[in-house]
Amino acid sequence: MKSNYSPISDFVEDIATEEEADEYIEYIEKVLNGSYDNFEIQLNATSVFIKKDIAILEHFFTSKEPNENTIETEQFKELILTWKEKLPERFRS
Template sequence: MKYAYEFYRDHLDMLRIKLPGEIELFADFIEDIPTEQKADEYIKKVENVLNGLYQDFDIQLNATSVLIKKDMTVLEHLFTYEEHYENEMETEQFKELILIWKGKILDRFQRNKN
């Protein structure tokens, strides 16, 4: 993964992901992926765009919308009134981020033993 990331537990002991400022809004999208099956579904959509089956594909979740294009994926935060409401990253990196999250989904709701 080109971008730095780290996992942490919030005050409710829920596993979260922290991303660098230029792509930080993608965390809101990624953290809304609830199951490995849903992650696989999104990965398939990304691959369909990368392979030219779709010109682009839009996914809307709770507070975010991502527009997946062949080279870049643009995330728009739907419920923020700040100037900074869009981020973009390379589509290949977006796919990799989903894969990374998929590997952590089972850990998400487990309580930290520390």
């Protein structure tokens, strides 16, 4: 049976503020525009290694498979932008 689990969702769900989303978007943009060759973001349980064409996400402590996913860097940026738009709804009191 194929799992719907994805380290991508674990990483994105850990982004709790618009400021944090903006920070990650800035790193992605610096890789996309060539200011950085690549960039790695490590959170408590997940990380993303951002290259110009692809982002590789990994979950360090899961027994679920796969513990690593890839996504096109532009798609990853769009995913974080979409998540950022949803943050006020998600964390409403």
